[in-house]
Amino acid sequence: MPPHPWLQRQRYLVDFTVGALGRRKGRNLALVAVYALIVFVLASVLLFSQALRHEAATLLSGAPEVTVQRLVAGRHDLIPGTYLERLGKVRGVTDARGRLWGYYYDPVVAANYTLLVSPDDPPPAGKIRVGSTLATTRGLGVGDVLSLRGHDGQPYAFTVDATLSPDSALLTADLILVNEQDFRAFFGIPTGLYTDLILTVPNPREVTKVAEKVLRALPDTRPIVREEILRTYAALFDWREGMVMVLLSGAVLAFIIFAWDKASGLSAEERREIGVLKAIGWETSDVMAMKLWEGLLISVFAFLLGYLAAYVHVFGLAAALFGPVLKGWSVLYPDFQLSPHVEAFQVFTLFFLTVFPYALATVVPVWRAAIADPDAVMRL
Amino acid sequence: MIELADVRKAFNQGQHNELWAVRGVTVHLEANRTTVLRGPSGSGKTTLMTLIGCLARPTSGRVRLHGRDVSGMTERFLTELRRQTFGFVFQQFNLVRGLTVEENVMLPAYPLGVPRRDLLRRVHALLDTLDLGAHAQAKAEWLSGGQAQRAAIARALVNDPEVILADEPTANLDTELSQRFLDIVADLKRQGKTLIITSHDPLVYESPQVDRVVSLRDGHLA
Numbered sequence: 134m135p136p137h138p139w140l141q142r143q144r145y146l147v148d149f150t151v152g153a154l155g156r157r158k159g160r161n162l163a164l165v166a167v168y169a170l171i172v173f174v175l176a177s178v179l180l181f182s183q184a185l186r187h188e189a190a191t192l193l194s195g196a197p198e199v200t201v202q203r204l205v206a207g208r209h210d211l212i213p214g215t216y217l218e219r220l221g222k223v224r225g226v227t228d229a230r231g232r233l234w235g236y237y238y239d240p241v242v243a244a245n246y247t248l249l250v251s252p253d254d255p256p257p258a259g260k261i262r263v264g265s266t267l268a269t270t271r272g273l274g275v276g277d278v279l280s281l282r283g284h285d286g287q288p289y290a291f292t293v294d295a296t297l298s299p300d301s302a303l304l305t306a307d308l309i310l311v312n313e314q315d316f317r318a319f320f321g322i323p324t325g326l327y328t329d330l331i332l333t334v335p336n337p338r339e340v341t342k343v344a345e346k347v348l349r350a351l352p353d354t355r356p357i358v359r360e361e362i363l364r365t366y367a368a369l370f371d372w373r374e375g376m377v378m379v380l381l382s383g384a385v386l387a388f389i390i391f392a393w394d395k396a397s398g399l400s401a402e403e404r405r406e407i408g409v410l411k412a413i414g415w416e417t418s419d420v421m422a423m424k425l426w427e428g429l430l431i432s433v434f435a436f437l438l439g440y441l442a443a444y445v446h447v448f449g450l451a452a453a454l455f456g457p458v459l460k461g462w463s464v465l466y467p468d469f470q471l472s473p474h475v476e477a478f479q480v481f482t483l484f485f486l487t488v489f490p491y492a493l494a495t496v497v498p499v500w501r502a503a504i505a506d507p508d509a510v511m512r513l
Numbered sequence: 514m515i516e517l518a519d520v521r522k523a524f525n526q527g528q529h530n531e532l533w534a535v536r537g538v539t540v541h542l543e544a545n546r547t548t549v550l551r552g553p554s555g556s557g558k559t560t561l562m563t564l565i566g567c568l569a570r571p572t573s574g575r576v577r578l579h580g581r582d583v584s585g586m587t588e589r590f591l592t593e594l595r596r597q598t599f600g601f602v603f604q605q606f607n608l609v610r611g612l613t614v615e616e617n618v619m620l621p622a623y624p625l626g627v628p629r630r631d632l633l634r635r636v637h638a639l640l641d642t643l644d645l646g647a648h649a650q651a652k653a654e655w656l657s658g659g660q661a662q663r664a665a666i667a668r669a670l671v672n673d674p675e676v677i678l679a680d681e682p683t684a685n686l687d688t689e690l691s692q693r694f695l696d697i698v699a700d701l702k703r704q705g706k707t708l709i710i711t712s713h714d715p716l717v718y719e720s721p722q723v724d725r726v727v728s729l730r731d732g733h734l735a
Contacts, residue, residue, distance in 0.1 A: 140626070
């Protein structure tokens with residue numbers, strides 16, 4: 134069964150358009166290359182930021198609903214374990230426990246480590262478990278000794294019991310797990326004091342209320358809700374993403390000017406061609422449709438090329454080109470693979486903001502040539 | 514069939530370089546006849562042809578096709594009329610470079626959305642008639658003068674129009690090819706086509722294929 138005349142007409146127009154694009158290969162290839170590059174850069178930034186936000190959200194989903202810190206003169210201080218009893222009585226809290234963690238600056242590699250007491254399966258006395266990135270940086274293996282300077286200026290020697298899995302590098306890159314006695318002895322923290330307290334609040338709708346009650350019960354504390362941490366990370370990534378976008382805006386503007394110039398300028402040959410098409414029976418709408426197809430074919434192809442390249446760049450090559458800008462600075466860089474995460478709205482927005490302006494830039498200027506009387510072609 | 518009643522055509526009207534290319538021409542062109550519009554360069558014959566072929570609208574006067582006034586039609590209707598009624602053979606042929614002969618000949622039928630198979634059948638029949646069957650896949654820029662003209666004629670015929678308009682068809686051809694063109698004219702006449710040709714070539718306007726010569730000078734009938 135033959136196709137509908139309208140559909141057949143579109144196929145003919147696409148055929149003619151593809152041929153026309155091929156007749157100006159050099160110009161169109163240059164356009165596609167630059168266009169794809171811009172999409173690649175923009176999409177890489179968006180994909181990477183979005184993936185980091187998604188990763189942060191996933192990781193934080195295992196964090197406690199409420200973390201309670203004690204403040205002295207506005208600064209974070211150690212918190213007494215006696216507060217646990219009062220916190221455990223707050224309605225909505227099903228579990229409250231103390232947490233011990235701290236930072237250590239290692240002048241050997243000029244890096245900060247996080248020391249943490251793991252309540253579940255802590256290492257034996259005198260032993261530690263280290264993150265894979267830290268182990269690589271310090272050249273540590275199982276059985277090696279890491280000597281750190283304690284609060285009293287004395288060296289504390291810890292034997293590496295195990296290295297943590299590289300898969301968890303995003304969380305454990307700079308982590309050292311120790312047992313409680315070693316931690317307290319190393320930092321000089323007496324029994325009964327903790328770094329902070331964590332509360333389990335199963336009902337998410339009660340979290341804010343619990344935080345209010347904690348503040349009322351313990352005015353010298355600061356309850357931190359998990360969602361606030363998420364928002365902070367999101368804001369951080371948004372800010373970094375925005376900074377990169379601003380830096381790229383110059384390149385984007387240059388591309389807009391370039392694309393407009395290329396798309397809107399009709400060569401004498403193209404004008405002549407339009408005149409001939411009008412003379413042999415093409416309407417203005419046929420010419421405009423052909424030009425619209427031209428704009429769409431170039432922009433959609435360039436978009437797909439750029440976006441696919443961005444996807445491979447971000448999820449295959451860990452955004453090698455500007456990952457550090459968005460990830461942040463650190464001596465101990467976690468080596469991690471982001472899990473692919475694409476937001477449909479983001480794709481659509483980028484598509485809409487790149488494809489349609491270009492297609493319009495192709496069509497609008499040709500309108501003038503398309504409405505001209507075709508008799509001019511008789512004088513060519 | 515085609516009537517022109519006191520048609521005038523001006524370019525750049527109202528400006529310092531205003532030019533009246535056609536100044537009050539009244540002529541009646543009959544169907545199934547071959548008419549040559551003859552005159553020196555600047556006589557207005559090409560402009561008159563564009564008015565006859567609905568490529569342009571007259572500044573004043575009336576153009577009637579089968580008794581129907583087409584002078585005031587909008588561009589959309591004129592284009593449709595042009596597509597159905599007229600086939601053009603330009604002086605420079607104006608084949609699209611980079612396209613094959615087959616693709617060039619198909620072009621006027623694209624907006625109609627004719628099924629591809631039917632269109633190709635029609636195109637190849639035309640090319641065979643004009644001895645271009647073997648060159649269907651040749652690029653337009655590879656053709657000789659005579660081949661290019663025959664390709665242009667095939668393109669003009671693809672929508673099976675009533676009227677063929679040819680502007681200085683022998684201007685770029687030698688005597689032999691010009692004669693060949695006139696043989697094609699004879700063939701088209703036999704098929705019942707109306708032909709309107711502009712020319713200042715005696716080989717054309719003195720040919721026995723031509724039924725009538727309309728002479729022009731300075732935009733007037735001479």
